[in-house]
Amino acid sequence: MNWEIVVGIETHAQLSTRAKIFSGAATAFGAAPNAQACEVDIALPGVLPVLNKGAVERAIRFGLAVGARVAPRSVFARKNYFYPDLPKGYQISQYELPVVVGGSIMISTPDGNKSIRLVRAHLEEDAGKSLHEDFHGSSGIDLNRAGTPLLEIVTEPDLRGAGEAVAYAKTLHSLVRYLEICDGNMQEGSFRCDANVSVRRLGSDKLGTRCEIKNLNSFRFLEKAIEFEARRQIETIEDGGTIKQETRLYDAERDETRAMRSKEDAQDYRYFPDPDLLPLEISEAWIAAVRAAMPELPAQKKERFISQYALPEYDAALLTSNRETAAYFEECTAAAGGAAKLCANWVNGELSAALNREDREIGQSKVSSKQLGELIRRIVDGSVSSKTAKDVFDELWAGASSADAVIDAKGLKQISDSTALERIVADIVAANPDQVAQYRAGKDKVLGFFVGQAMKASGGKANPAQLNEIVKRKLNS
Amino acid sequence: MSDSSLVRASLAELSAALAAKRISSVELTQLFLGRIQRYDGQLNAFVSIDPERSLAQAREADTRRADGQAQPLTGIPIAHKDVFCTKDWLTTCGSNMLHNWVAPYDAHVVQRLHATGAVLLGKTNMDEFAMGSSTENSFFGATKNPWDINAVPGGSSGGSAAAIGARLAPAATGTDTGGSIRLPASFCGCSGIKPTYGIVSRYGMVAYASSLDQGGPMAGSAEDLALLLNSMAGFDARDSTSLERPAEDYARSLTQPLAGVRIGLPQEYFAAGLDADVAKQVEAAIGEFRKLGAITIDVKLPNTSLAIPVYYVLAPAEASSNLSRYDGVRYGLRASEYHDLNDMYEKTRAQGFGSEVKRRILIGTYVLSHGYYDAYYLKAQKLRRVIAQDFADAFEQCDLIMGPTSPSVAFDIGSKTSDPVQMYLSDIYNVSINLAGLPGMSIPVGFGARQRPVGLQIIGNYFSEARMLNAAHQYQRVTDWHTRVPEWLSA
Numbered sequence: 014m015n016w017e018i019v020v021g022i023e024t025h026a027q028l029s030t031r032a033k034i035f036s037g038a039a040t041a042f043g044a045a046p047n048a049q050a051c052e053v054d055i056a057l058p059g060v061l062p063v064l065n066k067g068a069v070e071r072a073i074r075f076g077l078a079v080g081a082r083v084a085p086r087s088v089f090a091r092k093n094y095f096y097p098d099l100p101k102g103y104q105i106s107q108y109e110l111p112v113v114v115g116g117s118i119m120i121s122t123p124d125g126n127k128s129i130r131l132v133r134a135h136l137e138e139d140a141g142k143s144l145h146e147d148f149h150g151s152s153g154i155d156l157n158r159a160g161t162p163l164l165e166i167v168t169e170p171d172l173r174g175a176g177e178a179v180a181y182a183k184t185l186h187s188l189v190r191y192l193e194i195c196d197g198n199m200q201e202g203s204f205r206c207d208a209n210v211s212v213r214r215l216g217s218d219k220l221g222t223r224c225e226i227k228n229l230n231s232f233r234f235l236e237k238a239i240e241f242e243a244r245r246q247i248e249t250i251e252d253g254g255t256i257k258q259e260t261r262l263y264d265a266e267r268d269e270t271r272a273m274r275s276k277e278d279a280q281d282y283r284y285f286p287d288p289d290l291l292p293l294e295i296s297e298a299w300i301a302a303v304r305a306a307m308p309e310l311p312a313q314k315k316e317r318f319i320s321q322y323a324l325p326e327y328d329a330a331l332l333t334s335n336r337e338t339a340a341y342f343e344e345c346t347a348a349a350g351g352a353a354k355l356c357a358n359w360v361n362g363e364l365s366a367a368l369n370r371e372d373r374e375i376g377q378s379k380v381s382s383k384q385l386g387e388l389i390r391r392i393v394d395g396s397v398s399s400k401t402a403k404d405v406f407d408e409l410w411a412g413a414s415s416a417d418a419v420i421d422a423k424g425l426k427q428i429s430d431s432t433a434l435e436r437i438v439a440d441i442v443a444a445n446p447d448q449v450a451q452y453r454a455g456k457d458k459v460l461g462f463f464v465g466q467a468m469k470a471s472g473g474k475a476n477p478a479q480l481n482e483i484v485k486r487k488l489n490s
Numbered sequence: 491m492s493d494s495s496l497v498r499a500s501l502a503e504l505s506a507a508l509a510a511k512r513i514s515s516v517e518l519t520q521l522f523l524g525r526i527q528r529y530d531g532q533l534n535a536f537v538s539i540d541p542e543r544s545l546a547q548a549r550e551a552d553t554r555r556a557d558g559q560a561q562p563l564t565g566i567p568i569a570h571k572d573v574f575c576t577k578d579w580l581t582t583c584g585s586n587m588l589h590n591w592v593a594p595y596d597a598h599v600v601q602r603l604h605a606t607g608a609v610l611l612g613k614t615n616m617d618e619f620a621m622g623s624s625t626e627n628s629f630f631g632a633t634k635n636p637w638d639i640n641a642v643p644g645g646s647s648g649g650s651a652a653a654i655g656a657r658l659a660p661a662a663t664g665t666d667t668g669g670s671i672r673l674p675a676s677f678c679g680c681s682g683i684k685p686t687y688g689i690v691s692r693y694g695m696v697a698y699a700s701s702l703d704q705g706g707p708m709a710g711s712a713e714d715l716a717l718l719l720n721s722m723a724g725f726d727a728r729d730s731t732s733l734e735r736p737a738e739d740y741a742r743s744l745t746q747p748l749a750g751v752r753i754g755l756p757q758e759y760f761a762a763g764l765d766a767d768v769a770k771q772v773e774a775a776i777g778e779f780r781k782l783g784a785i786t787i788d789v790k791l792p793n794t795s796l797a798i799p800v801y802y803v804l805a806p807a808e809a810s811s812n813l814s815r816y817d818g819v820r821y822g823l824r825a826s827e828y829h830d831l832n833d834m835y836e837k838t839r840a841q842g843f844g845s846e847v848k849r850r851i852l853i854g855t856y857v858l859s860h861g862y863y864d865a866y867y868l869k870a871q872k873l874r875r876v877i878a879q880d881f882a883d884a885f886e887q888c889d890l891i892m893g894p895t896s897p898s899v900a901f902d903i904g905s906k907t908s909d910p911v912q913m914y915l916s917d918i919y920n921v922s923i924n925l926a927g928l929p930g931m932s933i934p935v936g937f938g939a940r941q942r943p944v945g946l947q948i949i950g951n952y953f954s955e956a957r958m959l960n961a962a963h964q965y966q967r968v969t970d971w972h973t974r975v976p977e978w979l980s981a
Contacts (some may be wrong), residue, residue, distance in 0.1 A: 056815040058588065059575045059694040059730050091811050093858070095835055102814020154819065206556060282964050283858035287869060288701035288808055313514055 015215040018243040019169035020178045021223075024185060025163045025186070027203040028071045032136050034103060034162035042201045050141075050156035056100035061289050064089075068162035069293065071194035072112045072136055073303045074381070075164060078192055078310055079131055081116025082355040083300050089136075089290045092238040092282045095249030097154050098141035104107050106165075108284040111135035112293060118168075118188065119312060121330075129181050132168040136293075137163050158202075164194070170209065175239040179232050182206055184311075186232075191311055191336045205230045210242045215439055221246070222256040226263050226270055238263035242270045314339055317489060322346065322353035337375045343384045348386020352393045359385060363406055380409045388416035396478050401425050425473045431483065434467070434475055438483050441466045452488050460484060493521060497558030497657045498975060501566060501714040504660060507553060508565045515548040515555070515565030522567050526612065529979060534633045535643075535652040537572045538580045539612035546975050547609040554607050562717055564607030569662040571650050572618055574600050574705070575694040578620060579610070584618040584628035584646075587816045587823050587842030596724045597694025598976050599663055599705050604799035606721045611659050618844045618852065619813065620670055620698040622646050623916040626907055627846045633902070635677060636976045641900035644674030644916075655943075656979045657925050661709040661718055665695060667702045669895075669920025672932035675708055676895035676945020679934040679964065682708040683715050683970060686952050687927035688733035690719075691726030692846045697812040699805035700731075702924040705877040712933060712962035716741035719955065735953075742907055743960040751842045751961065754888030758794040759919050765898045767938030772894045775935035775946045779892070782964050788883040789891065792875050797825030797922035798914055800877065803857050803870035806927070809847075810854025822927050849910065857938040878926040881935050890961055895917055895932040895945035917949060929955050933962045943971075 033040055036053035053060045076083040113134035119126050128271055139161040140321035144153035166185065172178045186204055189195040197204050206229045211221035228371040229235040241263075246256050261270040266468045286292075309317070311333050318329035318339075338360065346356045364385065368378060388405055391397045396422060397405060420426050428434055441463055442449060452459040463484045468475050491499070491507055496518065499507070507513050524539050530536050544567065551565035556870040573583045575593035577600075582588045587946045596604065604610070617627040625633040625648025633648040635641035636656035643652040647664030651674030654662055666684035675682030683706050690705040697703060707718030726732045755776065760769065780786060818824035818838030825837030843851070857866035884891060896916050906913040923930040929952070932945040946965075950958040966972050 047870065053909050055820055057594070057821070058577075058581065058583070058591070058815070059593070060695040062727060093811050093814060095814065095817060097817075097819045097831065100628060100815060103811050147883055281860045283811070283860075283863075285807060285811070285858055285863070287733075288699075289697075377886060421552075 016212050016243070016247050017215050017217070017490055018239070019170050019211045019213060019220060019223075020172040020239055021168050022172065022173070022178060023168075023182060023207040023209070023230040024182070025139075025167045025205045025206075025207075026166060026189050028068050028162040028164055028194055030065055030069070030071070030162055030197055032065055032069040032138065033160035033468060034065050034068045034474070036160050038160065040161050042198075044157055046144075046153065046155040047157060051161060052158050053158045054100065056102075062105060062287075064293065065162060068136055069112065069295070070303055071162075071166055071192070072113060072134065073190050073295065074194055074307060075134055075166070075189070077119055077284060077304055078111035078188060079113075079116030081131060081134070082114045083295055084110060084112055084114055085295055085297075087112040087135075087293045087295075089287045090284045091287045091291065092284055094280050094282060094354065096140070096143075097152065098156070100141065100142045100156060100159055100161065104138060104140060105290070106137035107135035112291075114296070118181065118184055118409060120177065120184045122177055122180060127171075127177070129171045130371070132167040134164050134166040137165060139163050146337070149278065170211070175236045175243070178208060178239050179236045182232055182235055187311060187335055192282055199230050202230060206235055206380055208235060208241055208242075210246070211256070212246045222258050224256065224258065224270070225260045225274065229263060234263055234265055238270055241268060245270065263380070263388065308336070318342075322357070322449055324353060324357055328354070328357040328361060334355060335375075336450055341375050344382035345386040348383045349389035349393065352389055355389055355392065356386065359389060361401060366408075367410055367461070379412070380406065384394055384409050384415060391416055391420060395479075396420060396426050398427055401427065401473070409413060425474065427476045428471050431479065434471070434480055434483050435487075437470045438463070438480070438487050439465050441470065442487050449488065460488070463488065493757070494980065495981075496521060497525070498973060499660070501661060501709065501717050502713055504566050505562045509560065515551040515567075516545055518565065518895060519544050519548040519567045519611065522611055523658075523661055525893070529656055529658060532634060532639060533615055533636060533652050533656055533658070534631050535649045535656065535658055536612045537582055537584065537615050537628075537630050537649065539938055540579065543579070544609055544611055547604075550782055551609055552942070553740065563603065563610060566660060567609040568603055568718075569611045569614050569650060569653050569659040570600060571615060571616055571647050571664050573662060573665050573696045574752070575696070576610065576613065578599050580613060580698070582613070582615040582629070583620070584630060584725050584843070585842065585847070586629040587627055588825065591822050593694075595694060598691035598728065600694065601723050602721050602724065603771055608721070614647070614653055614662055614771045615648055617646035617670075618702075618847050619809070620646040620665055620694065621671065621809070621846050621850055623673055623913050624901075624903075624906065625649060625652075625674070626689075626903065627844055629741050629844065632903055635900050635942070636979055637679060638900065638940060640902055641942055642677065642678030642903050644896075644900060646670040647672075647682070647708065648674045648678075651675050651680055651682070654678065654708055654710060655976070656682040657975055661707060661714055661724070663705060664708045665698075665703055665705045666930075667698050667704075667926065668805060668924050669917035670909050671708060672920055672930055672945065672947060673704050673917055674896050675932040676947075677900035677943060679943030679971070679974060680708055681711055681715055681931065681933045683719065683931035683955065683958070684708065684929060684931045685719065685723060685955055686733075687924075689723045689929075689953075689955070690730045691724070691729040693726050693728040697808075700812060701808060702801075702805055704924070711966050712931075712959045713744060713966070715931070716744060716956075716959045716963075718862075719959075721806060738956065740956050740959055743956045744884070744963040746960050746964075747783060748779065748961060748964050751784045751890065753784050753786045754883045754884050754886040754891040755786055755788035756789050756791040756884065756891060756893055757865065758791050758796070759893030762919070763915075764894060765938065768896070768898060768944050771936035771938055771944035772892075772946055776892060778965055778968060779961070782968065783893050784841035784961075787888055789887055791880045791884060791922070793873070794918075794922060796873050797877055798918055800870045800873045800925060801921040802853065802914060803866050806850040806854030807858050807867050808854070810851045813843075813847065813851055817841065818842075822896040846910070874925045877922050881922075881926045881928055881949075881951075888953075889956060890954075891949040893947050893949075895919060895947040898940035899938040899940070899944060923949055928952060929958060931958055933963060934974070935965075935966065935969070936971055
């Protein structure tokens, strides 16, 4: 029996504001416990929330990027529940009227591009953290994270299987970083996914009962958790059981999901509009201002790379997978004075391999875009061969200041002086009459012998194309 | 000035006495602290006083005056309702939950009054978390009415009203969510105004029902209220519901004549349920306004009867959420013994809250619950707009609306504690003003049964505080009800 795995994803993206969403306290990661919790964050009697416009601005940016409707009026609501790391006893979120409605995100799948519809994206505050270790039977509470702005982005159940889920999560991750609304740091919890997973028999158009897997903070865990959960559901149904709607946790160490709470235990959050905050009104002018300041989006950039630099789609997609790589490529091309395809090959090839070897991000590359561009300029003008250029690149990676400096110091400049090359070739032709005879008898392969000998004689510095041409001319004359 | 004339003096007179060096702030503060020590054992108007700190502030005020830096309120002792956070000073909200909580910051209102050089005289008693109409719901015991020790002072700002009525303080702050400034002002024979919602910042004012709560001044006269409101009102970026408007002088119209001012009399406020002794005094007062040149016209507020039910859905709904922060985790009371987290929550809240607070949390939780939300909360929100529309229609025909503040004079202590609905009906003329967000005030207009004070309510359109204060001041120029002090406290 064939099964279809249906997935919807809710992502909590921490917005990159310096201050919290409803207070002036800092959001920086890693401070001493409760050092970044002000009177509003700890919910002292009498304090009131004030909305951080920067968080709204980021939500608008996201809405515009995914082609969603930015609501002219949205409402903050209180989600009421008791928990020690929730200081007010309610979380300020958006419920009936979210700030971003609809939109879609295009993902690449093995079968081509697929548009994933978004239900909504809403603003809310994060809770604090409960620390259960080191307190001898008690729990510690750290409220530094309480009030950190989040954008919760919710998809329709449009994803099929773990592969598409991961492709979506990666595309979204790239997008929020492109937009500079979220640093995307998954270890620090800045980008976390909940996956709603259900299964149904292939061909069925009715959704199965879903389970929600909470707090997946890596693409690998997302994939594994969905795979495990789908397998569990299929086995349960095939064994004659039924799926209970519940919330589950993924245990990475055991690679399994475990029930956390069932729908019956679900709390009644008693949502109602927060009377401390006025409805959020977003004017056309505000949207227009955000639109005017929007960075170029990955899809737009990819199209531009294809048309402006005449790159194949594959190269353009790789180069625009993140903003830093795209910028590096453009700077590199500018420094090289063109040769975009060659630059693309180098960025996606040699540079990417070097970065991978040392597990570096492109921002930490030891060869700058300008250095690489100048090296490529020397390939284009014939000063060095591609092969020699790789050695120069290694020197640059090791700390050399510029391609020209390496080429000069090591005498790597290839010989493009035709008089010198003509002399070398003439000498070799004169010294090898037998091979000349073979060539002239029609044995074309011998050409390689002459080129090889000449290259050797030049110390490897002969311009290969030029050399080839001279050898041919001499032998044919 | 003699002590007894100082005790009866208006804020303007006290300010003049300070300016003329007829008295120092230290002496004035000592005078009122002395009266608190002498009389408050019987009244229980104050939750906390700290004479040393008050006198230190008085000394600062005297220095400021000597340096020529005085403002009108510099050196005048003012009491704060214990719902306002006062830095390094107890802020209890009349609750066991916060019985020992010392606020680490000043409320916006406290900050502003402090900045003018006013001296913090003490914190006044109140119904727990401002929930009540009698100041009987206080962890610190009931406050007594200075006019009759057997009567309630009204609530929830009963401590402030009793303190002013007894002249234990020349002025005080209050808060009004559904009549909590006006009702006690009426019961204790003093003046109080609840401004338009959004005029006075709620920052640092412990929340009961956020969309209705509004701070305001209580004092001996409308003129005093104007002076106090000038200091208390103003935009505060820390309160998102605070209104950004140009500053205004609320005393600017006090002396205007009332000729031609149209006073609307809502027939619903003079219908069955209004006690005859109250009606008599209120009608007499309205007669005075006519003598002053005002015109009276009948207006309708047809949805008046919905106000109490609507209020008792919306206010508890907000309260149930606002009071969730009292969980024993970070501050305030925590039960001493518990076996797990839920037990800690349950015991802490069971011990920390009194019965009226629990009742409202339960009502609020119920009306917000899944399946009930539409029928209660949403319906009440719709009716809230209907009630506001009633007033908008009425203000098409008149400049001010007048009527009784409460259907009866102050009732006996204990007489309504077992019947919450009867208690709630004390505010039948008050809560709709909060629901509409309008300004309302109460001024004394004589005495009813058993010589207990009667209050006249003046309701204005949005931002018409200056006009309301003008009307009240003109009335107080030709009457002396507001200057009366109970016999036993007049020494």
